[in-house]
Amino acid sequence: MADRYVLKVPALKVLQGSKEIFCFAVDGKRLHDFAAVSRIRRDGKKQLQGYQRPEVLSHISAIRRYLESDGAMLPNALVLAFDERVTFKAAARGGDVDYSIPGELIIPIDESLADEDKPAWLVDGQQRSAAIRDADLDSFPVAAVGFIAAEQEEQRSQFILVNSTKPLPKGLVYELLPETTGKLPRSYARRQLAAKLMVLLNMGEGPFSGRISSPTSPTGNIKDNSVLKMLEHSIYEGALYQYRNAEDGTGDEERMLAHLLAFWTPVASIFRDAWNRPPKESRLTHGVGIQAMGFVMDELTADVPVDEVDWDHVRSVVRGLGEHVAWTSGKWTFVDGQERNWNSLQNTSNDVRLLSNYLQARVSG
Template structure:
């Protein structure tokens, strides 16, 4: 029968403005009794759940070997996000020269029968270390820990901030950004609206549905970063700029999405064969094509609300590109006389500029 008990850990509550964090030590072998790793996934309603990448087994094995060696030490604290079931009981305060820290006990309810998504704590940082301790041939291994009580949205924000100076898969960050609250690094905050639109495109109906590769859409074959760049440019300098609130960085997502679908649906229909192929077989679904066609959308529809755009005229204009593209075979012929094999164009700044200039010149005639 699974154990149910209360874990009481000596802790120090530290006030940081109107927030509190809790510094404590805990046997790493007990962490998984009350702590779960919040794996990123989408539920049946396609709502984002969790935020953690999968375990890296080679990294875990390396840490485990170190832990089982003589004199092993892990000085870095793991970071935990608690829900409201975890409480802090302050000790009787004596005389102190500081008012920002309070000693006491962290009270954590433990029920070993709970599923991971029902446990009172989530591991925000340190999943590889905790997994190595779990698997190591050791009776116990105390670790330093820092915890805070927060919603899962706030935990996602902390997860991104904690990992902002370490290599973190960009696809994971892009999928977390739309449902993250709190202060973010400027580079991530700038991309948050574009990331929201990308998720809408990938999760909803339309030509991008399920096509964009992401942690929760691994079958997608269009690179998320290419779509994100296309969206970000349009939001700040192109057709989607008109829907953006320049003061707070938000935007009318519904109108932006309608504008995008109104353009990309005829693109996918007109170049159906190229659109249905993976990037290795088509420069339309390749990063260079996604970005270049984004520039075409901006050229044709900038400053005109989507419900005022003459989409019949846009479709006729797009049809005029048919004789000037080599999405899946043949040769690109550019204005300067340069000729390139269809698949020689790469997702580089120079090639994106070359193809964008070529296509925009054709639709401007």
């Protein structure tokens, strides 16, 4: 029968405004008895679960080799999110400060629990904890900081904030943003609505379904950052702006999505061959094409609600671009007489501007 017991560790409860954090030490070999790594994934209903990046085996191996060497030390604290099964019992207080309370952290352990049912999740320190787990050592105490957060939304928010000064994979951040609550850095908050729309495009029906590369859609071949830039411009300066609440940054996501699908579905159909090819073979699915066609959408449909746009006219105009584009072969001939091979356009600000201006001039003329 699996063991069930309680692990008690000395801890300090530190008050940070309305928040409480717990500083303690624990044998790293025991971390996985009560803490799990919540790797990002989508369930059968395409709902986001978890928030961690996949393990990086080479990094773990390097840390493990270091831990097995003489004099190894890991001074940085791991960060854990506890659910409400973990409690703190205060001890007698002393000293001159009221923001640090000594006591005992009480962690229930049930060896029969699956990872997703354990009372703690690693927010920061995945590779270090895995290296300790695999190292040829009897024990290795580590410093840890924990906070209690019953909901994954708060855990995701803390994960992003804790890692905001580190090189987190951008794709991971973009997929987490739509379902993250709490105050975020300005650059992330600005992209949150665009990230929501990107997930809806990728997870739903339509031309982008499964095509956008992300941690939970690894077979996608359209760059997430290119789609985000297209959406972000339209939300703040283009056709989607009309559905945005400027006061709180939210938007009518249903109408935004309808507007996007009404435009991009015929684009994918009219330029079917180019749309079905990966970015290396098509400048339409390449970052430069995604962003440039986003500008075309904004040019043709800005300030007109989705149910009032003359979509027959839009389709006719887009179809008329056929003789002027070189998505998969040939040359681009720009208005100044400049000629470029079809695949020489790159996802740079200059080339995006060049192609966008060229296409916008064609559809507005």
